[in-house]
Structure formats: structure tokens, C-alpha cells
């Protein structure tokens with residue numbers, strides 16, 4: 051196989067959703083390089099609908115405190131509808147990755163307060179030094195969001211290749227009105243998700259497991 055394929059495969063295999071970070075900021079120049087590469091993601095008509103709000107370490111901590119408090123006391127109000135339900139294989143996969151996380155953290159299934167506390171870590175961005183909020187113009191509809199999904203994947207891979215760890219997070223976007231007001235974002239931009247990123251705390255239990263993937267025969271329907 052081409053060396054480029056091997057390199058890409060290595061990066062894709064090494065990337066994982068990181069839920070504990072070192073207390074160390076990332077230089078702005080490196081963040082810019084990663085975005086520079088990730089923006090090569092394809093988008094319909096090359097519209098490149100992603101707009102990014104990126105916080106410094108100090109601002110991430112400030113936002114995290116405010117959002118954690120807000121999310122602990124308020125119901126979700128996402129801009130984009132949340133999935134209605136996960137059924138069949140989707141339900142199984144969702145359950146499996148949740149159980150992997152709780153097992154890694156020694157949280158018993160029945161310990162709801164501990165699970166809630168772990169879920170709330172989403173709102174302080176798992177201690178990451180930086181947070182990137184990804185928004186799309188609402189008039190582009192679901193395809194604008196689809197384009198941003200490509201950018202999000204590209205960003206996580208570019209970050210991995212640059213020696214950083216990251217995690218896309220829908221949870222913060224569930225508090226869209228709070229974030230819109232906090233950052234003064236216009237009404238006509240959909241708040242899609244956050245990506246927390248920084249240097250991984252590799253010794254932390256939350257980073258000790260890797261999720262699985264469906265076999266090819268589960269996802270490809272060959273027609274010959």
C-alpha cells in the first residue's frame with residue numbers, strides 16, 4: 051500500500067476521544083496550522099460553512115465554570131434536533147461505548163450520581179485547555195451541518211497528527227442559547243458542536259479504552 055495510506059491509517063487508528071488533558075496550553079501557531087490543514091475538508095459548492103470560535107486556556111476555564119453551572123440547572127435547548135432514539139445496532143454501539151467509559155472509570159452501572167458527575171465533565175470540556183465551537187449558517191440546512199461534520203473529522207485527525215488529542219462534543223451545543231449569548235453569536239448560525247483539544251493526559255483512566263468499529267459486512271451493501 052502507498053506510504054500515505056499507511057500514514058493516514060496510523061493517524062486514524064491513533065485518534066480517540068480524549069476525556070482528560072494536561073494543564074498545558076497549545077501555541078496559537080500550532081492551532082492555526084491544524085485549522086489550515088483541516089479546512090481542506092470538502093464541502094458542497096466549496097461553501098466551507100464552518101465558523102470557529104476558539105478559546106484560550108483562561109477563557110476555556112472561565113466558560114467551563116459558567117457552562118457547568120448553567121447545564122447543571124437548566125434543560126437542554128439545542129439548535130439542531132437531538133437524535134430521537136438509538137435502536138438496534140445503534141443502541142448496542144451506544145451502550146457499549148458508554149459502558150467502556152464507566153468501566154474505565156470504575157463507575158458501577160447503578161451509580162447514577164457518579165455517571166451524572168462524569169457526564170457533567172462535558173461542560174468543563176474534560177479539563178482541556180482549548181475549546182472550539184463549530185457553527186454553520188442556518189440557511190444551508192442539514193447539508194451545512196454535514197459539511198461541518200467533515201471539517202470536525204478533519205480537525206480531529208490533523209490535531210492527532212500534530213501530537214494533540216481532541217473530542218467532538220454535542221453536549222455543550224445542547225445549551226445553544228447560553229453559548230449564543232456568551233459569545234454574541236448571531237441568531238442565524240446553528241451551534242453544532244464543540245471540540246475540546248489539548249495535550250492528552252495519557253495516564254488518566256478516562257483515556258484508557260478504545261471504542262470498536264462495525265465489520266465491513268455490517269456497513270457495506272455490495273451490488274454486483
Ligand SMILES: Cc1cc2nc3c(=O)[nH]c(=O)nc-3n(C[C@H](O)[C@H](O)[C@H](O)COP(=O)(O)O)c2cc1C
Pocket residue numbers: 065066067068147172217218219220221222243260261
Ligand atoms: C458529533 C459528535 C458528538 C459527540 N458528542 C460527544 C459528547 O457530547 N460527549 C462525549 O463524551 N463524547 C462525544 N462524542 C465522542 C463519541 O462518543 C466518540 O467519537 C465515539 O464513541 C467513538 O469513539 P472514539 O472517538 O474514541 O473513536 C461525540 C462525537 C461526535 C462525532
